[in-house]
Amino acid sequence: MLKILINLRPFSWTVVAILIFTFGQAMAELALPTLMSDVVNNGMMQGDTGYILTYGGYMLLLALVSSACSVIGAFFSARVALGVGRNLRNMVFTRIENYSLHEFDKLGTSSLITRTTNDIVQVQTVLVMMLRFMIYAPIMCIGGVTMAVSRDKGLTLILLVAIPVMMGIIGGLASKVMPAFKVMQKKLDRLNMVLRENLTGIRVIRAFNKLDHEKKRFEEANGDLTDTAIKVNQTMAAMQPVMILIMNLTSIGITWFGGVRIAQNNMQIGDMMAFIQYAMQIMFSFIMVAVMFVMVPRAQASAERINEVLEMVPEINDPAEAKLLTGELRGHIAFEHVTFRYPGAEQPALENISFETGPGEITAIIGGTGSGKSTLINLIPRFYDAENGMILINGVPVTDLKQTELRSKIGFVPQSAVLFSGSISENIRYGKTDATEDEVLHAAKIAQAAEFVKDMPAGYETPVAQGGTNLSGGQKQRLSIARALVRKPEIYIFDDSFSALDFKTDALLRAALKKETKESAVIIVAQRVSTVMDADQILVLDEGELVGAGTHRELMKSCQVYREIVASQLSEKEMSSYE
Structure with a gap:
C-alpha cells in the first residue's frame, strides 16, 4: 500500500490543503465540549441568560466552521483519490500494453481486467478514508485525551481500561479479515473469468446445449465468492455493536463515577458533560481507526495485485541504444x-x-x-x-x-x-x-x-x-x-x-x-x-x-x-x- 501512496506526489498541495481543513475541523470539534461546559457551569447553573446566548453563539459559529472544513476536506479528498485512481489505471493499462504474450498468459486476461477496475476502486475508496481519518482520528484522540485530563484526571482511569480493550478487538479483526480479503479478490477473478468465457463463447455454448452446465459453473463461482464475502462481512458486522457496547459502558462508567465526584464537590456538572463528550470523541476516533483496519486489508490485497502488474518487468523491451533501419534494404x-x-x-x-x-x-x-x-x-x-x-x-x-x-x-x-x-x-x-x-x-x-x-x-x-x-x-x-x-x-x-x-x-x-x-x-x-x-x-x-x-x-x-x-x-x- 505504501508503494501506491507514492502516487500522491502530484497532488501534494491538495493533500496539504486537506490536512489544514482536517486540522481546522478537529480543533473546532475539540473546542465545542469546553464551551458547552462553560455554558452549563457559568450560564445555566448561574441563571445568566446573556452568558448562555453569547457562548451559545460561539458554539454555533464553531459548528459552522467544523461543517465547512469537513465538506471542503471531503471534496478535496475525493478529488485526490479519483485522480490517483485515474493515474493508476493509466499506469496499469500502459504496462499491460507493453507485456509480451507470455505475461498475458501468466496473469490471465480476466485477472488483468479485475486489477484495472475493481482493485483500483478498492484503493480509491480506502484512500478517501485515509485522507479524511488518518489525520483526523489521531488529532481527535490526542486532543480528546488532553482535554479530558484537563477536566478531571481521576476519570481518565476509565479510559485506560476501555481503550486497550478496543485496540485488542481491532487487532483481532484485522488478523482475520486481511487473509479473507485476499481470497475474495482471487475468487472475484474466477467469477470474471467464467462470466467472460460465457459472454464470448455464447454461440458455442448454445450450439452444444451447455446452458445448464455453464449456469452451474457460474453459480458455483458466484456462490463461492458470496460465501467468502458473507464470512468476511459477518466478522466486520460484529465490530459495530461491540464498539457501541464499549462506548455505552464507558459512558455509564463516567456518569457513575462522575456523579460520585459531583456529590463530593470535586467536579462540576458541566465538566462531567464535557468529559463524556471528550471520551466519546476519543472512542469514536478508535472506531474510525477500526473501520480503517477493516478496509485497509482489502485495499492492501488489491494494492499488492496492482503492484504485481506494475512491477512485473516485460520480457521484451527496447534496447538501450536502438539502431535505425536504413534505406539500403527494404522488406528483407x-x-x-x-x-x-x-x-x-x-x-x-x-x-x-x-x-x-x-x-x-x-x-x-x-x-x-x-x-x-x-x-x-x-x-x-x-x-x-x-x-x-x-x-x-x-x-x-x-x-x-x-x-x-x-x-x-x-x-x-x-x-x-x-x-x-x-x-x-x-x-x-x-x-x-x-x-x-x-x-x-x-x-x-x-x-x-x-x-x-x-x-x-x-x-x-x-x-x-x-x-x-x-x-x-x-x-x-x-x-x-x-x-x-x-x-x-x-x-x-x-x-x-x-x-x-x-x-x-x-x-x-x-x-x-x-x-x-x-x-x-x-x-x-x-x-x-x-x-x-x-x-x-x-x-x-x-x-x-x-x-x-x-x-x-x-x-x-x-x-x-x-x-x-x-x-x-x-x-x-x-x-x-x-x-
Whole structure:
C-alpha cells in the first residue's frame, strides 16, 4: 500500500490543503465540549441568560466552521483519490500494453481486467478514508485525551481500561479479515473469468446445449465468492455493536463515577458533560481507526495485485541504444538458426529455423496443426523473443530495434480477425490514422471488401458492433486485410487470413495482392495447398522443424511431408495438373 501512496506526489498541495481543513475541523470539534461546559457551569447553573446566548453563539459559529472544513476536506479528498485512481489505471493499462504474450498468459486476461477496475476502486475508496481519518482520528484522540485530563484526571482511569480493550478487538479483526480479503479478490477473478468465457463463447455454448452446465459453473463461482464475502462481512458486522457496547459502558462508567465526584464537590456538572463528550470523541476516533483496519486489508490485497502488474518487468523491451533501419534494404527478412521454446515447455516449438525472403517475394508457410506456423510469424514483430538464433529485418536484428519502429514496417493480419467498435472506415484507418478516403477505398478494393461495404446502408460509415458481430467471418477477414493494406508496409504477414473466404474470393484476393505487394515481402500462413502453391517459396514445418523449402514443384519431388499434405487436399488428377 505504501508503494501506491507514492502516487500522491502530484497532488501534494491538495493533500496539504486537506490536512489544514482536517486540522481546522478537529480543533473546532475539540473546542465545542469546553464551551458547552462553560455554558452549563457559568450560564445555566448561574441563571445568566446573556452568558448562555453569547457562548451559545460561539458554539454555533464553531459548528459552522467544523461543517465547512469537513465538506471542503471531503471534496478535496475525493478529488485526490479519483485522480490517483485515474493515474493508476493509466499506469496499469500502459504496462499491460507493453507485456509480451507470455505475461498475458501468466496473469490471465480476466485477472488483468479485475486489477484495472475493481482493485483500483478498492484503493480509491480506502484512500478517501485515509485522507479524511488518518489525520483526523489521531488529532481527535490526542486532543480528546488532553482535554479530558484537563477536566478531571481521576476519570481518565476509565479510559485506560476501555481503550486497550478496543485496540485488542481491532487487532483481532484485522488478523482475520486481511487473509479473507485476499481470497475474495482471487475468487472475484474466477467469477470474471467464467462470466467472460460465457459472454464470448455464447454461440458455442448454445450450439452444444451447455446452458445448464455453464449456469452451474457460474453459480458455483458466484456462490463461492458470496460465501467468502458473507464470512468476511459477518466478522466486520460484529465490530459495530461491540464498539457501541464499549462506548455505552464507558459512558455509564463516567456518569457513575462522575456523579460520585459531583456529590463530593470535586467536579462540576458541566465538566462531567464535557468529559463524556471528550471520551466519546476519543472512542469514536478508535472506531474510525477500526473501520480503517477493516478496509485497509482489502485495499492492501488489491494494492499488492496492482503492484504485481506494475512491477512485473516485460520480457521484451527496447534496447538501450536502438539502431535505425536504413534505406539500403527494404522488406528483407532473415531467420538464422532460430530456436524458440514456450516458457515451461519441455520441447521447443521451433528448432533451428533458417530462411530468408525479400521484397516482391511471397513466402508461404504450411504444415500440420501444432507444427509452429503461427509461432514462427509471431517472432517477427517480437510478440515473443527467440531462445537461440537471430531474426533480422533489413539486415538489423529485431532485438536491436525499437518495437514501434519494427512494427511500423509490418502489416499484420491475425488468424482470428479482430475488429473494433466504430465505423468500417475507422477500422480500416486503424492501420494508418491519416489515410485519405482514396487510400481507404483502394485498400478495401484490393481486399475484395468494396462490394459488400457498398451494399451496406451507410457504406464505409456503417457501425461495426463490438467484436464485429454484425459481420460474417469472411467480411471480418477482408476488413482486417484492408487494414494492413492501407498501411503500405514493407512486410505483410497473413496468419491463415484466407480461411473464411470462398475459393473464388481467395483467388481474386491473392491475384490483387500480388500486384499490390510487388515492393514488399509477403509471408502467408495457410492450410490450403491452393493458397500456397503459387508462392515463390514454400516453407514446410513439421513438429517445429523446417523439413522442406522451395517451390511447389520442387517440394513435390523432395519433401514427403508436403506431398502428404497435398495428397490430403487434392485428387491425383489435380496433383498431376500442378506438377
